[in-house]
Amino acid sequence: MNETTITAEPNTPFIDIVREFEATPAQVFRAWTDPEIVPLWLGPSGMSMDLIEYNVTDGGRYHYVHRDDAGEYVFRGVFHAVVPNERIVQTFQFDGWPTEVSLETLTFEDLGGRTRVHKHSVFLSVASRDAMVESGMERGVLDSMTRLDNVLAS
Numbered sequence: 347m348n349e350t351t352i353t354a355e356p357n358t359p360f361i362d363i364v365r366e367f368e369a370t371p372a373q374v375f376r377a378w379t380d381p382e383i384v385p386l387w388l389g390p391s392g393m394s395m396d397l398i399e400y401n402v403t404d405g406g407r408y409h410y411v412h413r414d415d416a417g418e419y420v421f422r423g424v425f426h427a428v429v430p431n432e433r434i435v436q437t438f439q440f441d442g443w444p445t446e447v448s449l450e451t452l453t454f455e456d457l458g459g460r461t462r463v464h465k466h467s468v469f470l471s472v473a474s475r476d477a478m479v480e481s482g483m484e485r486g487v488l489d490s491m492t493r494l495d496n497v498l499a500s
Contacts, residue, residue: 350491354479359469361478365491366462369498371431371454374461377497378434378452385410387493390486393419402428408436423447438467446474 353362367374377383379402385395389412399409402425409422420441427435434452448469455462469475 348491348495350488352484352487354475357472359472359475361465361467361469361475363465363467363487364462366457366460367495367498368460370459371456371461373498374463374494375431375454377494378454378463379428383497387497388490390414391489391493401425402434404428443474443477446470446477448474448478 348366348368350363350365353364354360369377377387381397381400384400385397388410389395393412393414396411396413398411399407401407404425404427406425406428407422408425409420412419412421422439422441423437425434425436427433432454434450436450436452437447438450439447446469448467450465450467452466453464455464467475467478469478
């Protein structure tokens with residue numbers, strides 16, 4: 347299985363996530379952007395997901411809710427640039443922290459039948475980035491990447 351790398355260098359407002367997949371960029375991009383596939387892998391294991399809006403086009407929006415016994419967690423954002431099989435630029439907002447919005451750039455690098463996804467997130471401040479790291483986001487990222495691996499394999 348491929349390893350997920352999460353990097354949050356001290357005193358910077360950035361988080362970088364890198365993961366390689368045993369699938370082509372077109373297959374990974376489709377899994378990342380198809381509203382029928384996204385609920386199968388996005389989010390921590392053990393949570394349900396309601397995908398309310400997911401329009402992966404320049405200027406399109408997304409809005410989804412994860413639920414578990416402890417409550418619900420609402421996320422939303424705007425897709426600013428979408429280059430099929432290559433790149434997505436989007437905002438990311440958790441309704442629990444409504445004034446904190448990050449800008450994310452995802453790249454899908456062709457490794458000759460495999461794909462490296464690199465997600466670079468820019469936060470408004472180091473404190474905002476630190477709060478995200480301390481929120482337990484690592485579990486959601488790792489679970490999501492493992493679940494995406496399984497979806498791509500099926």
